[in-house]
Amino acid sequence: MPKAQETVLEIDLSALKQNFEYLKSKLRKETKFLAVVKAFAYGNDADDLALFLQDLNVDYFAVAYTSEGVALRNAGVTKPILVLHPLPVSFHTIIERCLEPSIYNTKVLKEFLDVATYKNQKNYPIHLKFNTGLNRLGFAEDDIESIYSKLQGSETIYVKSIFSHLAASEDLNEKEFTEHQIIAFKKIADAFTKVFDYKPMLHLCNTSGILNHPEAHLDMVRSGIGLYGFGNSEKENINFKPIAKLKSVISQIHHIEKGDTVGYNRAYKSAASIITATIPIGHADGIGRQYGQGKGFVIIDGKKAPIVGNVCMDMIMVNITGIECEEGDEVIIFDASHTAENLASAANTISYELITAISQRVKRVIKK
Known part of the structure; x- marks a missing residue:
């Protein structure tokens, strides 16, 4: 039997590359790929994995909290980093480290706009999170007019993307609910474009969305668990290798x-x-x-x-x-x-x- 000396987590970068390439094969050439590396890249090693993925030409990264984004910048990650759940106390740091915040309600929008104005920013990128059924974070469609009233005439920030999160894309028994979310998000995107007179980047799909709902790939997709080797179903697991x-x-x-x-x-x-x-x-x-x-x-x-x-x-x-x-x-x-x-x-x-x-x-x- 093999001998060992201590408890170790071995991380196989070749498996990571294999998973990335499989997910990319599901996309149109023009669809961007966002790698979710929050929580130490799902318990692995965020710094090394993000740098490796950056070399594979991942377009974007996402983390949950500002401190995670700062760690990636310190490690040498230069690609855009979306902070999915930023808190106002970190807004100065977000701007100083060129991170991009998800803005999910009017209070947070006002506070980030105030900080960006104080720091003399121009066209600082933000991402607007809309709630389509997960009921966790996000604006409602009815908030679009309110968002516009706060941003109208301002050159301080601009909306780089709008996005939402699928609640049950891995569960084909919930296909009807997922399709309802997709329709709701596209309606929000249309309403946003009419009010703002431009179309930001749109993204909705997580790993299971990539695999089960190609009609919703839009401008960018986000993958976390798939990169690390899990397809969320027996059918798809054979196409992934745990890293x-x-x-x-x-x-x-x-x-x-x-x-x-x-x-x-x-x-x-x-x-x-x-x-x-x-x-x-x-x-x-x-x-x-x-x-x-x-x-x-x-x-x-x-x-x-x-x-x-x-x-x-x-x-x-x-x-x-x-x-x-x-x-x-x-x-x-x-x-x-x-x-x-x-x-x-x-x-x-x-x-x-x-x-x-x-x-x-x-x-x-x-x-x-």
Whole structure:
């Protein structure tokens, strides 16, 4: 068996390129591509991945918060960066670091306009977020006149794009709802163009929108989870390759007798003699307590080893009875074959939650 030394998240850039090229193959040549690299590029490594994607000629990047955009600028990212959920306290920083804010209500619009005016900006790019059914952030169509009244005659800022977010594009049972969102967004775009007398860039599709709703690709698409190797369906997953491999090592092996207990709160009581292995990864590393009590598992020598008892902060114990292994052997938490999606579903959650939770204390290794 392969030997290991520590817990490591290996990131495969060739898989990232493969996923990017597959998504690009779905688009018209003129449709721009925005890479979503928020949350450390979905728990991977935002700086290295963004620089790699920049070399692949991605057109745009998106982050959730201003601090994430600043980190990308510090790393050397020069492409436009959309901040999806900026807060007014960060508006000065946004302008200083040439980031582009999503503006989602009249209060935020007024505050950004005030800051941009104070900083003597001219034609500073903003992006207007419209709500078409997700009901999370965004203007309503009825707000267009109010937006126009605030921007009329101003040369301080200009609307570079208007966009919305699909709520259930991965669920074909919700196709009618998604189509309603697409129609609503196109109506908003038409109304905006009539009032403002120009057409900003339009974007609506996330990864599943790219795959399931080509009629809505418009001027640009946004992809996050697809870049990192997940197609949100069994049909599409075969076309993607997960870019991350989370692996660890067997620190110690224990022989547990019938009636013995394992871990905190004596949560596991053995009904027979078993063998356990202790692995240096726990809920402080992103493997939450919901994976305990046999729901979650790791792979050792190609076989599933279920988690025994409660997940500890820094360790898990797994049942290795019948598995040939020894201390120092490699342990796979997830990889391209035994995916994060499979592990997440065992605990009734989703791949997004698992991969974005991987702690920054876990060592990242970029495979070029």
